[in-house]
Amino acid sequence: MTELSVASLLFLSATLLAIGLFGILTRRNFILLLIAVEIGMNAAILNFVYFAGFSGTSHGLSGQAIAVVLVGLAATEVAVGLAIVLALNRQRGSINIGDATTLKL
Amino acid sequence: MILEELAFLALAAIAVGTALLALLSRELVHTILWVSVFFVALAGLYFLLSAPFLGVLQLGVYAGAVTILLLFGVMVTRKRIFAREVATGIGPVPLGLAVLAIIVLSVVAASLPQPATPVRSYDVAQLSATLFGVDGAWLIVLGLVMLSALSGAIYLVREGRE
Numbered sequence: 001m002t003e004l005s006v007a008s009l010l011f012l013s014a015t016l017l018a019i020g021l022f023g024i025l026t027r028r029n030f031i032l033l034l035i036a037v038e039i040g041m042n043a044a045i046l047n048f049v050y051f052a053g054f055s056g057t058s059h060g061l062s063g064q065a066i067a068v069v070l071v072g073l074a075a076t077e078v079a080v081g082l083a084i085v086l087a088l089n090r091q092r093g094s095i096n097i098g099d100a101t102t103l104k105l
Numbered sequence: 106m107i108l109e110e111l112a113f114l115a116l117a118a119i120a121v122g123t124a125l126l127a128l129l130s131r132e133l134v135h136t137i138l139w140v141s142v143f144f145v146a147l148a149g150l151y152f153l154l155s156a157p158f159l160g161v162l163q164l165g166v167y168a169g170a171v172t173i174l175l176l177f178g179v180m181v182t183r184k185r186i187f188a189r190e191v192a193t194g195i196g197p198v199p200l201g202l203a204v205l206a207i208i209v210l211s212v213v214a215a216s217l218p219q220p221a222t223p224v225r226s227y228d229v230a231q232l233s234a235t236l237f238g239v240d241g242a243w244l245i246v247l248g249l250v251m252l253s254a255l256s257g258a259i260y261l262v263r264e265g266r267e
Contacts, residue, residue, distance in 0.1 A: 006217055007215055015121055016124060019125055022128065045159075049151055061232040068158075068232075071159075071162050071166050075167075080257060085182060086261070087262055
């Protein structure tokens with residue numbers, strides 16, 4: 001039975017989201033961009049897991065169920081992102097997002 | 106429970122620190138190793154929040170699969186694995202804005218009311234009833250999303266594509 005305050009957990013997840021956003025806005029490497037997106041997504045999943053404990057017993061753990069789905073989605077997103085990285089690397093010879101100036105691969 | 110608060114503080118510090126190190130490190134491989142520590146710290150947080158299933162899932166999917174996928178991506182796209190990235194620092198204006206945001210956030214967060222005591226009885230049967238309820242619609246949709254992502258990824262990297 002944990003009595004962690006809402007404030008501390010919200011603060012942690014907001015900090016993690018800010019770090020992820022910082023990475024998304026400043027990094028130029030596609031793989032680093034993917035990692036930053038993952039950090040931001042983990043902040044959201046953390047919120048779902050924490051607030052799952054507050055819903056009543058009738059929809060007991062739907063927050064955790066959403067978190068399970070989100071973890072699966074994040075793994076899928078990394079797989080697609082790496083496919084884009086490979087295609088980009090094959091065609092442009094670099095994975096710098098500054099070189100990806102057109103949508104056509 | 107002072108012990109749980111200490112554990113939370115330690116895990117939160119590890120998570121924030123490794124996330125920052127991952128994004129500020131100049132070697133991509135070090136970044137990936139730091140981010141795997143970040144994933145493990147978050148798994149510890151899930152165990153602390155009495156969500157052991159999520160914790161195990163985090164360890165398996167994130168600390169395992171995603172880390173290996175990212176390392177694989179680095180290995181395939183680099184001639185030299187340990188090449189350094191171009192340094193990107195934080196400018197004074199974004200840094201000031203971030204400090205301001207942290208101060209505002211902590212003031213706002215400290216004034217939040219504490220709601221009723223959370224229900225923290227973990228029951229894996231309840232979780233699976235939620236996941237597989239409505240004829241398992243959530244998992245079927247997730248499976249379809251994964252299937253389409255898989256075919257899209259194969260289409261992107263297939264041989265003989267201009």
